[in-house]
Amino acid sequence: DIQMTQSPSTLSASVGDRVTITCRASQTVSSWLAWYQQKPGKAPKLLISKASSLESGVPSRFSGSGSGTEFTLTISSLQPDDFATYYCQQYNSYSWTFGQGTKVEIK
Amino acid sequence: QLQLQESGPGLVKPSETLSLTCTVSGGSISSSSYYWGWIRQPPGKGLDWIGNVYYSGSTYYYYNPSLKSRVTISVDTSKNQFSLKLSSVTAADTAVYYCARHVAHFDYWGQGTLVTVSS
Numbered sequence: 740d741i742q743m744t745q746s747p748s749t750l751s752a753s754v755g756d757r758v759t760i761t762c763r764a765s766q767t768v769s770s771w772l773a774w775y776q777q778k779p780g781k782a783p784k785l786l787i788s789k790a791s792s793l794e795s796g797v798p799s800r801f802s803g804s805g806s807g808t809e810f811t812l813t814i815s816s817l818q819p820d821d822f823a824t825y826y827c828q829q830y831n832s833y834s835w836t837f838g839q840g841t842k843v844e845i846k
Numbered sequence: 847q848l849q850l851q852e853s854g855p856g857l858v859k860p861s862e863t864l865s866l867t868c869t870v871s872g873g874s875i876s877s878s879s880y881y882w883g884w885i886r887q888p889p890g891k892g893l894d895w896i897g898n899v900y901y902s903g904s905t906y907y908y909y910n911p912s913l914k915s916r917v918t919i920s921v922d923t924s925k926n927q928f929s930l931k932l933s934s935v936t937a938a939d940t941a942v943y944y945c946a947r948h949v950a951h952f953d954y955w956g957q958g959t960l961v962t963v964s965s
Contacts, residue, residue, distance in 0.1 A: 740911060740912075771950045773950070773951035773952070775952075781957075782944055782946075782955035782956065782957055782958055783893065783944075783952070783955060785951060785952060785953050788950070788951040788953075789950070789951075794953075826892065826893055828893075828951065828952070830949075830950035830951070833908045834895075834908070834910075834911075835883075835895040835898075835948070835952075836895065837885075837892055837893040837894065837895065838892070839892045840892045840893075
């Protein structure tokens, strides 16, 4: 099974900060990597698919990059609505795995 | 607009079988190219893919190896539903259970239903 490791686990930041979250896969997943945002009591929301494709309606301050085993999610200017937990997720050979999550907190 | 809705008991006794159903509206579960899956999230923890079904004439099932021995997923195309059964549950199976549509990524999710395993 492919393991996904996110860092950091928790991130404290202020409105307007540039924020970067890293996701590493235990083996290559090509570009089959997605990012989700989850708020308390809600289902996850898809932000980015195929490593860097922004979903319709997602603000352009979110961006994704990477391929193979290392990926990043960047929020260019953190907004109050962005305080949430973020998960990466890989697909490979009929198996789907999520990272453990990164909680973005108010500093 | 595609919508998914989980339903089933919110409380299950240890050693019994957890059963949930996901009803899909606004689209057909028989449409090709999509998987219909289950994901769970223990309280305060991360997301765990359980398994899925792919239907396009023939039916294909894929399960998380860590749960495979206890999981059965089925599909009822006449009702536009798919279901999850998880046997021999313990307190560790207490979680919010989500159903979702996906291919490589999960694009439509149900709201989730909390299932508590307790006597």
